[in-house]
Each structure stands twice: as structure tokens, then as C-alpha cells.
Amino acid sequence: MQIEVNTDHNVHGGEGLATYVKTDLASTLARFGGWLTRVEVHLSDNGGTKPEDKKCVIEARPGSKQPVAVTHHATTVDDAYAGAAHKVKSVLDSLYSRAHDHKGAESIRHMAPPENPEQVGVIDDPQAPTSP
Numbered sequence: 001m002q003i004e005v006n007t008d009h010n011v012h013g014g015e016g017l018a019t020y021v022k023t024d025l026a027s028t029l030a031r032f033g034g035w036l037t038r039v040e041v042h043l044s045d046n047g048g049t050k051p052e053d054k055k056c057v058i059e060a061r062p063g064s065k066q067p068v069a070v071t072h073h074a075t076t077v078d079d080a081y082a083g084a085a086h087k088v089k090s091v092l093d094s095l096y097s098r099a100h101d102h103k104g105a106e107s108i109r110h111m112a113p114p115e116n117p118e119q120v121g122v123i124d125d126p127q128a129p130t131s132p
Helices: 014-028 077-100
Strands: 003-007 035-047 055-063 066-076
Touching: 003 014, 014 035, 014 077, 035 077, 055 077, 066 077
Parallel strands: 003 035
Antiparallel strands: 035 055, 055 066
């Protein structure tokens, strides 16, 4: 899984922030490591007068699925990242379980074929009428 971190010119933290985000996100999304191809993190500061002007957008690209993007606004960059990381983990948990867990059991497509194909649908009932 490839993780990219992008910041705008208003977000300060540099390489230390990028390293922290990559390390934390890699451990948070480790369960989906073989399923995700790339994760992009965009941190920005709108510079407005609103208290929640920091924004984090995380886009995850699961294999053979449409990309998933989540956004979280907060008063600090750390809080914005933490909120977005929690949201993306929740969304990916849901998508992954839908794609891999079928109501708690294996799909019929993954079941082993019957040992004797001629016996499929035959019931061993001694009182069943026999055909001539």
C-alpha cells in the first residue's frame, strides 16, 4: 500500500508531519494492506475566520473498487487528520466486510464440489416410491 501526504502552503509540519501521518495511517489500515493500492492524504488550512478551518481529506483506492474519500474539519491539523483517519477506517471496514464476509459464512461459490455429482439431489429414503 502506497501512502502519499500532500499539504498546502498554510500547513506547517513538513517532513515530521508527513512521517507521522504515513506511520499512523499504515498501522491504522494494516488490515487492508493487501486490498488497498494507494492512500492519499490532503491536509489544508482554509485560513478563514471559522474555528474549524483545518481540513483533512483522505482518499483510499481499494483494488477493483471505486475510490473512497472522506473529509473532516477541525480546529487543528492533528484533530482534522485523526477524524478523517477514523472515518476512512470505518468506511473501509464496511466495504471490506461486504466484499469478503457473506453473512458470517463462506459464499456458495467457495464451497467444495460434491464428491459424487450423480448423487446431487438424490434422497436416501427407504419409503420413497421407486420409479419403474
